[in-house]
Amino acid sequence: MPRRTATMLASLLMLIALLCAGVLIPVPYSEMSPGPTVNTLGEHGGEPVLQISGRRTYPTSGHLNMTTVRVTGSQYRMNLVEAVYGWLAHDNLVVPHTTLYPEDKSPDELNQETAEEFTQSQESAKVAALRQLDIPVGTRVIVSSVVKGSPAEGALHAGDVIKAVDGTAVKEHGDVAKLVTRHKAGEKVTFLIVPAKEAAAAEKEKRQPRTEDKVTLVTAKAPEDGRAIVGIQAGRDHTFPFTINIKLADVGGPSAGLMFALGIVDKLTPEDLTGGKFVAGTGTIDDTGKVGPIGGVQMKTVGARSKGARYFLTPKDNCAAAAKDAPSGLTLVKVDTIKDALKSLEKIRKGDAAGLPQCSAR
Numbered sequence: 001m002p003r004r005t006a007t008m009l010a011s012l013l014m015l016i017a018l019l020c021a022g023v024l025i026p027v028p029y030s031e032m033s034p035g036p037t038v039n040t041l042g043e044h045g046g047e048p049v050l051q052i053s054g055r056r057t058y059p060t061s062g063h064l065n066m067t068t069v070r071v072t073g074s075q076y077r078m079n080l081v082e083a084v085y086g087w088l089a090h091d092n093l094v095v096p097h098t099t100l101y102p103e104d105k106s107p108d109e110l111n112q113e114t115a116e117e118f119t120q121s122q123e124s125a126k127v128a129a130l131r132q133l134d135i136p137v138g139t140r141v142i143v144s145s146v147v148k149g150s151p152a153e154g155a156l157h158a159g160d161v162i163k164a165v166d167g168t169a170v171k172e173h174g175d176v177a178k179l180v181t182r183h184k185a186g187e188k189v190t191f192l193i194v195p196a197k198e199a200a201a202a203e204k205e206k207r208q209p210r211t212e213d214k215v216t217l218v219t220a221k222a223p224e225d226g227r228a229i230v231g232i233q234a235g236r237d238h239t240f241p242f243t244i245n246i247k248l249a250d251v252g253g254p255s256a257g258l259m260f261a262l263g264i265v266d267k268l269t270p271e272d273l274t275g276g277k278f279v280a281g282t283g284t285i286d287d288t289g290k291v292g293p294i295g296g297v298q299m300k301t302v303g304a305r306s307k308g309a310r311y312f313l314t315p316k317d318n319c320a321a322a323a324k325d326a327p328s329g330l331t332l333v334k335v336d337t338i339k340d341a342l343k344s345l346e347k348i349r350k351g352d353a354a355g356l357p358q359c360s361a362r
Contacts, residue, residue: 029078030100032093032296034303035068037280038248040256040263047247050263054242057267062274064263066248066256067282067304069296071100091302114252121253121284122246125260127238128289128338132261133268138239141173143193143232150231151217159196162234163212166190176234183228185221190214203239238287255294257285258313261338262345273342275349280304281313281333281341289338293317298325305330311348311356313341319359332359 040049041060072078078094101110130137143160146152162170165179166189183189194202194209202209219228246260259281266273282300284292294300297318304312305327314322316336326332333348334357335341347355 028098029094029096030072030076031078032095032100032299033070034091034299034306035070037065037067037300037303037307037309039063039065040259041266041274044248049246049248050260050267051245051247052242052264052267055268058270059272060266060274061272062276063278063280063309064259064266064274065278065280065304065307065309066259067280067300068251068255069299069303091299093296093299111252117254118252118256121255121257122260123238124285124287125246125257126240126244126264127287128257128285129261129264129268130240131287132265132289132338132342135268136241140199140237140239141170141176142199142235142237143196144235145233147231147233150229151220152231155215155217156191156193156230156232157196159199161194161196161199161209161237162191163194164192167192173234173236176232180219180230181227183219185219185226185228187219187228188216189219189228189230190216206241253294254284254292255282258283258291258315258335258338258341261285261289262313262341265338265342273345273349277311277348278309279311279313279345279348280307280309281335282318283313283315283335285338291315291335291337291341297322301330301332302327311344313344314359320361323359323361326359331356333357334359 038044038049041062041064042049101107105113127137141162143152143156143158143162145158146156162176164170165176166182168175168179170176170179180189191214193213193215195211195213198209198211217230219230221227222229244264248256262273262281280300281304282294282297284294286292293315297314298321301312301314301322309330311331311333312322313335314332316334319332319334322332331353333344335344340357344356347353
């Protein structure tokens with residue numbers, strides 16, 4: 001075999017070997033890319049995203065789209081070729097696998113965490129929207145969770161409303177731990193509760209609870225510091241004067257809160273917030289209407305623009321990152337609160353783009 005031919009054949013075999021290695025060898029990275037975007041004013045999966053009953057609603061137009069980031073699964077292992085392609089792709093981001101899936105948490109734990117964040121974002125969106133409209137929202141302290149094997153197991157249940165501890169009214173969820181730790185381990189503590197089922201029935205029927213129970217428990221000793229505990233996590237829950245359901249499957253995390261809140265406001269007010277314009281956005285929201293930063297903002301802007309968005313409501317703390325590589329034709333609007341967002345929507349529907357607080361890369 002001529003030397004030149006042998007050299008070419010050896011080079012070809014080496015290239016094939018390298019390509020095979022690139023395909024077969026896993027690397028410790030995951031990929032993030034633009035995900036689906038859903039209009040909170042519209043339908044998803046054949047049913048309205050926002051479902052409101054017991055209160056007058058109004059027609060809406062345009063879009064108030066929430067945005068997402070698509071990520072590779074926890075069990076998926078990228079190969080070298082995929083990682084290199086992801087690094088080179090303009091709209092994708094390759095990150096260490098542990099960035100998305102920390103080693104100290106199982107996939108089930110992470111799924112549970114993101115589901116809880118999503119549920120909480122819906123709750124806060126409802127509260128922020130109704131408070132913005134001066135619609136009263138009730139607050140109550142509940143049992144959020146019960147520790148297995150604790151004194152509370154079988155006696156208290158998630159969703160029970162805590163009215164008092166040892167005869168002292170409970171106003172904030174932090175009051176529960178303070179009242180329990182007044183005791184020494186082994187002493188009795190008495191809870192006055194409304195059982196979860198009765199609380200849910202009363203809220204559904206718009207009436208006062210008919211049942212209150214006294215539950216007496218013997219406190220245990222916390223292993224870390226010896227304080228008295230009963231094995232519950234107290235939390236805060238809200239009651240609403242009418243029903244608001246948010247129907248959106250296969251989405252996790254808290255980043256849709258702002259857009260859910262704006263969608264609720266739009267449906268509950270005669271004025272059309274968007275004026276028919278295509279607005280998308282992202283951002284967490286708390287009960288006071290404060291908007292917080294999120295991850296993957298650049299991919300969310302890309303996903304929004306690809307579906308036709310012209311304006312993107314951007315959390316103030318994400319503005320610089322979003323503005324570094326904003327898609328052409330998409331105006332990034334800086335927001336810090338739900339009030340900011342509503343003021344900007346007023347300018348958008350009036351065609352006053354020049355008056356918008358826009359993001360900058362500085």
